[in-house]
Amino acid sequence: MKFKLFFLSFLALGCHADNNVSDPDICNVVKKVAYTVMEARQQKVPSQDLQQIANGLEDPEAKQLYQDLINSAYSAKVFRTSFFKKKAIEDFQTGWYEECLKRNKKNNIREGGVD
Template identity: 30%
Template sequence: MLRVFFIACLVVPNFAFALSPDQECQQIAEVAAAVMQQRQDGVPYSTQQRISQEFSSEETKEFYMDIVEDAYTEKQLNTDTAKEQATQAFGKSYYDRCMAPE
């Protein structure tokens, strides 16, 4: 449950202060990596759907589920090293996409 709360804190915008584009993209990458880690740990897709329902914003729910769907198209790996590499690469891919000029 703590992990769910942590992810919610990252995804839900913080209006107390403005984030730089780098900080915002870093948070997105951390959420993406956490979702991929859960995928590699065998967390069921249905659990991810339940997590998404805890977000108050429809936009946040959709964004989270986009990440989940992307992660769950990847196969589960067998070794800890491969899982860690996949998790890091997945988070980095979201960071890179976020930082790419439009």
């Protein structure tokens, strides 16, 4: 699990830092990383394991995003049943994805890209 978590998080956040990635693609990356972070939370992976990944990120925006995801996920409850664990993961993922889309839409409007 630790390798999977490290690998997925590192790759996904590496994509976040790429300026050639379009806004919807960034939100898809956020969605995948949010899933992985909350999955780790529900499996009781220590937050220090995720913090080590965050500390290794060079891009300040990616690092801050990952820190925000960790803080948000680890403030949530760990559920006992697989049904509620899965629901918590999906709700967390959806929430972060929708927030990303909303922020990107605001940024596009501000920059004159969307009416």
